[in-house]
Amino acid sequence: MISSLVFVALLAAGITGFTLQVRRLRRGLALARPAGRHDRQSERWSTMTRVALGQGKMGPRPLAAAMHLIVYVGFVLINIEVLEIILDGILGTHRLFRAPLGGLYDGLMNFFEVLGFLVIVACVVFLVRRLRLGPKRLNHPDLTGWPQKDAVNILVIEIVLMSALLLMNAAEYQQLATGSQLAPWLISGLMLPLFGGWSASALSAFATSMWWLHFVGILAFLNYLPRSKHFHIILAFPNVWYSKLTPRGQIPAMESVTTEIKSMLDPSFVPDPNAVPPARFGAKDVHDLHFANLLNAYSCTECGRCTSECPANQTGKKLSPRRIMMATRDRVEEVLTGGQGADTRSLLDDWISREELWACTTCNACVEACPLNIDPMDIILQMRQYLVMEESAAPSTVNVAMGNIENNAAPWAYPQADRGNWIQQ
Ligand code: SF4
Ligand code: SF4
Structure with missing residues (x-):
């Protein structure tokens, strides 16, 4: 008894x-904003069965x-x-x-x-x-x-x-x-x-x-x-269910920017009157990321397959996609515990440096290698968007390329009229 x-x-x-x-x-x-990933449900269930239950990406x-x-x-x-x-x-x-x-x-x-x-x-x-x-x-x-x-x-x-x-x-x-x-x-x-x-x-x-x-x-x-x-x-299952299902290389357009451009260029375009303007462009902290990003961070197994495939890491850069996920999870924990500096610190700079963010080549090798379809590149891109659109803080090499695209419709410093000059050499 x-x-x-x-x-x-x-x-x-x-x-x-x-x-x-x-x-x-x-x-x-x-803490996150909604991920908006409740579409294509049958594809989500089959991806979850194959990747999480069937361990479909462990083969290599x-x-x-x-x-x-x-x-x-x-x-x-x-x-x-x-x-x-x-x-x-x-x-x-x-x-x-x-x-x-x-x-x-x-x-x-x-x-x-x-x-x-x-x-x-x-x-x-x-x-x-x-x-x-x-x-x-x-x-x-x-x-x-x-x-x-x-x-x-x-x-x-x-x-x-x-x-x-x-x-x-x-x-x-x-x-x-x-x-x-x-x-x-x-x-x-x-x-x-x-x-x-x-x-x-x-x-x-x-x-x-x-x-x-x-x-x-x-x-x-x-x-x-x-x-x-x-x-x-446990988390592997919901995490894979919320995978990004659009093509790997497709970088989603920012809704608010798309709306702005359509408003300027298309006289027939009527913006959604209920659309809420974003608090900020891109992500500076975990509150700016979406639900799937934070679920990714909590689900990361720290196996390092992403980092071992990352060309930036392989060539000695500071970037490690595994560390991006670990830093995101640790920052969420810091916010939850409300410890010293939780309000004054942010994911950007205090946990992830600008050097790491700009070292990414956006090759997607980390996403491809991850057995749980975790997407460190998505976090990196959102933080870069913040740097460019809120702080105008892109590295000079990126600024030069963007200036050239604006002026020459190409990333190089030559006018379009000269693009065929190499044929004469
Ligand atoms: S997308 Fe970026 S972080 Fe991922 S493997 Fe490529 S360079 Fe590394
Ligand atoms: S491969 Fe996936 S699970 Fe492994 S460390 Fe990288 S993000 Fe985490």
């Missing part, structure tokens, strides 16, 4: 904590893709077992589903154990890869400090959770089923020698402590997730 009460209290605290964290995340997303790195798939499937499927743990904890029963499911229960447990073992192997490989052998993108200055710790924390938590499950099964079998007709399950059966010579009470206490460790670990994990890049396990 007491253990059921403790269980219910912990479960309630865990769910309440998670709910509060999700509310906080929603407050962060609500097949080994990493396979291991990621194991961790992902393991996380989702093994949590089915949590349903039994919750019911056992509330009702004070033990392995509630075993009797009604019969042989199917053993089949499921064998499947979960193999999956759990593969998750442990994949997490150990990921840890070694990240800390010892890793590609440059995993040992990049972008990840100094908390991001690297976060990545390690989550892998260690997964290893602990899966190990607790396997050890619990092994100790329980050793205590209750040795000598019976029951066959041990596939992986925990291999661990039985660990418990040779243990007394029945020691085995029982160990199995019970592993059960509690697994349960409390799941609650801790649940509350850690929303503050971690690993929340992408």
Whole structure:
């Protein structure tokens, strides 16, 4: 009875904590203006199924893709077992589903154990890869400090959770089923020698402590997730749903500027009387970005595929598209916590420098490489629009090119009449 009460209290605290964290995340997303991406719904659902559920953009790195798939499937499927743990904890029963499911229960447990073992192997490989052998993108200055710790924390938590499950099964079998007709399950059966010579009470206490460790670990994990890049396990789905569906290279025209030009050039054009003039052109801070930009920032896995493909980064420029996403998310967090300077600072200059913004070649390689269709270039373009239209602060090279386009209808410093001169050379 007491253990059921403790269980219910912990479960309630865990769910309440998670709910509060999700509310906080929603407050962060609500800082943005609407994304206006509710069109082409069937295409959105199919993109989400292919890219988020089917991991359709993980293919170029097949080994990493396979291991990621194991961790992902393991996380989702093994949590089915949590349903039994919750019911056992509330009702004070033990392995509630075993009797009604019969042989199917053993089949499921064998499947979960193999999956759990593969998750442990994949997490150990990921840890070694990240800390010892890793590609440059995993040992990049972008990840100094908390991001690297976060990545390690989550892998260690997964290893602990899966190990607790396997050890619990092994100790329980050793205590209750040795000598019976029951066959041990596939992986925990291999661990039985660990418990040779243990007394029945020691085995029982160990199995019970592993059960509690697994349960409390799941609650801790649940509350850690929303503050971690690993929340992408949930956010990946809405994030991909809100993908930009127009052609990659198409840079959307600014509605207010289009209206202005049409008003000047087309006498028959009637502007929308309900249109609200923009507070500012482009984006200086997170409030100016749209919903999908902030959802992108919260969904970023910090994998660095974008940065490793970015030609600006490859040629030694300061720009890293991954850092653009991380800086955007950190700025939203700064606004939410209302810490010192939250009102006086902005995404531009305090989190993202002008040098980074103007280093972008608008090649879209980052968007192409991102397994979650995240679009760092969209944020960069909106911030550039702010610099040009609100501060007239384009670099001199851009100003010269724009002046030439205005005067010569070409970015070069030659009149149109001379464009064929090269033929005479
Ligand atoms: S669009 Fe910009 S940020 Fe993205 S890969 Fe190209 S240069 Fe890098
Ligand atoms: S933007 Fe995409 S590719 Fe870049 S770090 Fe984030 S998840 Fe990875």
